[in-house]
Structures are given as structure tokens and as C-alpha cells.
Amino acid sequence: MARKKEYNEEEVVEKAMRLFWRNGYESTSMQMLEKEMGINKFSIYSSFGNKHGLFIESIKCYKSKIREMFENFKNASNGIEDIKQFFYDSVSSSFKTDEQKGCLVTNTYNEFSETKDLVIKEEMTSFMDNLKTLFIEKLKTDPSKDEETVLKQANYLVLAKHGLAAAARVNSKKEIEDYIELTFKNL
DSSP states (O other): OOOOOOSOHHHHHHHHHHHHHHHOSTTOOHHHHHHHHTSOHHHHHHHHSSHHHHHHHHHHHHHHHHHHHHHHHHHOOOTHHHHHHHHHHHHHGGGTOSSOOSOHHHHHHHHTTTOOOHHHHHHHHHHHHHHHHHHHHHHTTSTTOOHHHHHHHHHHHHHHHHHHHHHTTTSOHHHHHHHHHHHHHTO
């Protein structure tokens, strides 16, 4: 007879997500996960298969946490101003606590850029493709922009978003705000 879980799976995944967000995948040990999540290795392996499986669930948890921000961005109708607001929204949580800095997806994208991990690559690629598609949709609302300009600006914004997420780990709120304002002066 299987033992009943004595923990809430959503809660422990969220705790793991915050730990991975702070430390990255490679620097997060099973011992750290046990301590942070408040469950033992057996429970982690039983529920998630291994550290990698738990990390995938953590990425999914993060995506669900930012889904509302993405929906607001997607449904807004002010073109470039929507993108600028999205930049502000995406870093606002970085200044509420010192615990999480930057973007878990960008941190993961950077950490796994050289890896052959197809599951992680697919998660990151789909996220970045979706973001770029949204940028393109917003940029196309300006009838003065041709297709080539829209694509170049979307590429610029994806790279700017990566830079913003990395900068949010170490720079002050004022520096981040200046970065955002200058980014959008260039469009």
C-alpha cells in the first residue's frame, strides 16, 4: 500500500523554484532542496523522479506565476507602450525582496545555453519564441514600421529583455529604470 503524501506538492515545488531561482540548477544540491522543501530525498524522487524532474516542475510553476503578467501584456492595446510596461512589470518583483533577482527563465536560458538537455532547451525556446511573437504583434501596431524593422526591433527587445533580467540581479532600481527608459528611446 502506497504511503500518503504528507506535504502539498504545489507548495514544495514553489519552494524548490525559489531555491533554483536564487542558485541556479547546477549549484542547487539535493541537500539544499531537502532543507528548503522540508521533505526528504525519497519524497523528492517519489514525486518528481529526480532533481531534473523537480526543476522542470519548478519552471512550469514559474511560468504559471507570470502567466497573468503575460496575459495582461498580450491583451493590452498600446503597442510599444505595452512592451515598455511589460519590461517594468517583469522586474518589479526583483525589488520587492532580495530573494529572487532577475528572471528564472533568463537565468536558466543562460545556464543551459551550452547544454544538450533537450527538455530544458524546449522549455526555454518556447518561452522566448512566445515573447518574441508578442513583441512582433505589439510592434506591428505601428503602421510606419515595415516587416524588416519590426523583426529587427523584436530581436533587439528580446536581447534587451535578457540584459534587463541579468541587470536586475545586481543593479539598483534607478539603474534599471534608466535602462528601460533608454531602451525605449531607441525604438
